[in-house]
Amino acid sequence: MFDLLLENCRIERDLIVNIGVDDGRIARISHEKLRASERIDLKGYFVLPGLIDAHVHFRDPGLEYKEDFRTGSMAAAHGGFSTVIDMPNTIPPTDNAREFRRKIRIGEGKSIVDFGLHAGYSDPSEIEEVLELKPASFKVFMDLAEIPMVDALFRRLRELSSGVPVTVHCENREVIGRSMEKLEGRDDPFAYSLARPPLAEEVSVAEVLALALHHGHPVHVCHLSTRKALEVIEPFRDYVTCEVTPHHLLLDSGSLEGFGTLAKTNPPLRARGEGLSPEDLGRINIIGTDHAPHTLEEKERGVWDAPPGIPNLEVVLRLLLTLVSMGRVSLETVRRMLAEGPARIFGLRSKGHIREGMDADFAVVDLKAAGTIRADEFYSKAHYTPFEGFKYTGEAVMTIVRGQVVMEDGEVLEGDGRYVASEH
Ligand SMILES: NC(=O)N[C@@H](CC(=O)O)C(=O)O
Ligand SMILES: [Zn+2]
Numbered sequence: 001m002f003d004l005l006l007e008n009c010r011i012e013r014d015l016i017v018n019i020g021v022d023d024g025r026i027a028r029i030s031h032e033k034l035r036a037s038e039r040i041d042l043k044g045y046f047v048l049p050g051l052i053d054a055h056v057h058f059r060d061p062g063l064e065y066k067e068d069f070r071t072g073s074m075a076a077a078h079g080g081f082s083t084v085i086d087m088p089n090t091i092p093p094t095d096n097a098r099e100f101r102r103k104i105r106i107g108e109g110k111s112i113v114d115f116g117l118h119a120g121y122s123d124p125s126e127i128e129e130v131l132e133l134k135p136a137s138f139k140v141f142m143d144l145a146e147i148p149m150v151d152a153l154f155r156r157l158r159e160l161s162s163g164v165p166v167t168v169h170c171e172n173r174e175v176i177g178r179s180m181e182k183l184e185g186r187d188d189p190f191a192y193s194l195a196r197p198p199l200a201e202e203v204s205v206a207e208v209l210a211l212a213l214h215h216g217h218p219v220h221v222c223h224l225s226t227r228k229a230l231e232v233i234e235p236f237r238d239y240v241t242c243e244v245t246p247h248h249l250l251l252d253s254g255s256l257e258g259f260g261t262l263a264k265t266n267p268p269l270r271a272r273g274e275g276l277s278p279e280d281l282g283r284i285n286i287i288g289t290d291h292a293p294h295t296l297e298e299k300e301r302g303v304w305d306a307p308p309g310i311p312n313l314e315v316v317l318r319l320l321l322t323l324v325s326m327g328r329v330s331l332e333t334v335r336r337m338l339a340e341g342p343a344r345i346f347g348l349r350s351k352g353h354i355r356e357g358m359d360a361d362f363a364v365v366d367l368k369a370a371g372t373i374r375a376d377e378f379y380s381k382a383h384y385t386p387f388e389g390f391k392y393t394g395e396a397v398m399t400i401v402r403g404q405v406v407m408e409d410g411e412v413l414e415g416d417g418r419y420v421a422s423e424h
């Protein structure tokens with residue numbers, strides 16, 4: 001007798017099974033009728049492993065007016081995500097053990113989906129204590145950091161024999177500085193893409209690769225946005241994994257005309273031909289949404305003053321399933337990039353696969369559901385998106401976290417998210 005039985009789950013195109021759940025874990029995958037105290041008939045809908053977004057900014061603590069762990073996690077559940085990994089650029093930053101513990105408490109109190117945490121980095125002496133709390137990675141903003149400081153992080157991680165990866169935002173400060181000088185007087189949104197050109201990213205990626213190679217330590221490059229940056233990475237596969245956002249995959253700087261600063265983000269949207277496209281997904285490890293919410297009032301402050309960032313948790317699966325419906329991307333790719341890949345890279349051992357013994361996390365998807373993306377329907381506090389009006393085919397109709405339904409037919413329910421330690 002199982003706690004819960006999920007009946008008629010399509011886990012491959014031609015494979016429908018019943019899944020017995022006990023104590024929040026997948027206890028049995030079978031063709032047989034299983035006995036359970038509660039049953040949900042999934043009627044042949046596709047069932048993916050619960051999705052994992054390895055790159056979200058929930059702004060909690062310190063900037064809760066933009067988003068907090070409750071609203072951010074509701075947006076996650078709405079979009080089919082059962083796990084997120086939160087970034088450390090909160091206030092104060094999550095760069096020491098005390099703040100890291102505090103963020104675990106905040107998440108455990110408010111989150112309705114499971115969560116891991118990226119640690120910030122400012123002082124090598126904090127690393128040992130933070131490592132005991134099992135961070136997903138140490139995050140470095142290369143546009144703010146100096147190479148010797150980053151080098152010290154790698155050295156300390158090696159000294160401590162840690163396999164925790166360094167996660168990087170790659171943009172070179174000098175290239176940005178010089179580009180900005182040339183743009184004096186411009187205030188159109190397109191100027192932002194010129195201010196942070198492809199070279200800034202490509203040079204920064206190369207610097208990070210040199211550090212990874214030098215120390216023989218794994219690096220994860222966040223929100224890769226140019227074709228040439230991907231080429232720079234290619235020979236270093238042993239050390240490097242990379243990620244792309246939905247906006248860098250599907251939009252170009254032309255969106256800045258229609259959406260203005262709502263489409264302002266770091267790295268910026270690229271000119272057509274410079275950026276990445278769905279055809280590049282085979283060479284990219286994961287999709288991270290870089291869910292980076294701000295208020296509408298902040299986003300409308302003009303090209304130089306509006307904060308960069310786009311909230312994506314509630315659009316990414318719809319966008320990808322639309323590509324699936326067009327035959328441009330396979331469901332296997334979606335599963336690899338939004339579940340298996342992030343679980344492997346960030347050491348979430350009980351997540352990312354539909355397998356006996358794993359957490360009973362699922363995204364149930366209706367590949368035919370059609371609709372239009374509207375930011376006013378978001379659970380996120382940030383009601384804007386450069387995908388406004390996009391006609392999608394396919395979306396999550398149910399999100400399950402350790403056997404508990406947290407979203408059904410677009411309605412987010414109660415949940416009890418837990419901290420997930422990363423085991424590297
Ligand atoms: N991507 C962004 O434009 N903004 C992010 C920071 C980041 O990921 O670089 C944010 O925290 O707002
Ligand atoms: Zn970033």
Ligand SMILES: [Zn+2]
Pocket residue numbers: 055057087290291292
């Ligand atoms: Zn980010």
